[in-house]
Amino acid sequence: MNSIELIKRFSDVNGVSGFEDEVAQLAKEIIGNDYPVCEDKIRNLYINNIEKEKRTKPVVMLDAHSDEVGFMVQSIEPNGLLKFIALGGWSNQQIPAHKVRVLNRDGEYVEGIISSIPPHFTSKADAGKVTDMKDMFIDVGTTSYEETVNDFKIGVGAPVVPDVICTYNEKSRMFLGKAFDDRVGCAVIVDVMKELKDKELDVTLTGVLSTQEEEGCRGAVVATQKVMPDVAIVLEGPPADDNFRGAYRSQGALRKGAQVRHIDPTMIANPRLVRFIQKIAMENNIKIQETVRESGGTNASKIHLENGGIPTIVIGIPVRYTHSHYGFISYDDYIETVKLVKAIAENITKDIIDSF
Incomplete structure (x- = not known):
């Protein structure tokens, strides 16, 4: 190799x-x-x-x-969203709207996205403000607690990693990952x-x-x-x-x-x-x-x-x-x-x- x-x-x-x-x-x-x-x-x-x-x-x-650095599932909301904490140091402005992978009880990774509020629902006063991590959630595309826990088999304590594939640019000799x-x-x-x-x-x-x-x-x-x-x-x-x-x-x-x-x-x-x-x-x-x-x-x-x-x-x-x-x-x-x-x-x- x-x-x-x-x-x-x-x-x-x-x-x-x-x-x-x-x-x-x-x-x-x-x-x-x-x-x-x-x-x-x-x-x-x-x-x-x-x-x-x-x-x-x-x-x-x-x-x-x-x-x-990554995250860990802290709790699961009634609507299926995942409350999480940070593992390692993160800046709040770098977290929202990125894809992640959540490890479920079967040892499989489930795709998700860190929630963000669309601009349609953001007031002028709040526009441009950085959301605190405690107010963010991970969305794996479910709509209920039961679906997240029973169907997707995600539980408290599940590790969460950024969903990124490393690439190499031969022209610049740079890795992005x-x-x-x-x-x-x-x-x-x-x-x-x-x-x-x-x-x-x-x-x-x-x-x-x-x-x-x-x-x-x-x-x-x-x-x-x-x-x-x-x-x-x-x-x-x-x-x-x-x-x-x-x-x-x-x-x-x-x-x-x-x-x-x-x-x-x-x-x-x-x-x-x-x-x-x-x-x-x-x-x-x-x-x-x-x-x-x-x-x-x-x-x-x-x-x-x-x-x-x-x-x-x-x-x-x-x-x-x-x-x-x-x-x-x-x-x-x-x-x-x-x-x-x-x-x-x-x-x-x-x-x-x-x-x-």
């Missing part, structure tokens, strides 16, 4: 927070017999994790979260580990597709305690900013390469690790862009505090319109990120890690 198909398949698969099973299954199918894989009870997927007492080399953990935060990181891990399978490294690479990042980075806590890495690289799909900031202020631009994060409110990157990555990028002519974030957070927030403090870095592929139904990413940024992570793995040693 080439990288383009890999990205598309990871984007298309369903997996909101707490319901990441399809993502793990896809990753296992792609990894095949290249590495041993296992899962834990929070549904983290581990690729090539070696028990601590059997290790002969330092461990570099590649982490990407497998969940995507859902869940790039953070399925693009999952794809990077699989690509890197498959490409380095027969490479003799001075470290052991362990890949983790961690769960429930969008609901508090929960899977990463469990995963880090299990893997106990010496260094962690968190692969992310961070928000792009080049569509609303000028060239000199933008630090998450499409086609500008892998994004290396110095800081966000939840973690300051290990500066010695940052300098090592800058050096690797320069020596290998890999395009990177550096960011100082005033908001946001990733699994790195939990990982870097475990095991006495783990040198951790966030490397991202910028996503336009992340945390919405649709997003754009650049294939060129993906390629630069894969090159960067491979170069780090090929050049890092125990002595270098000790210097961090």
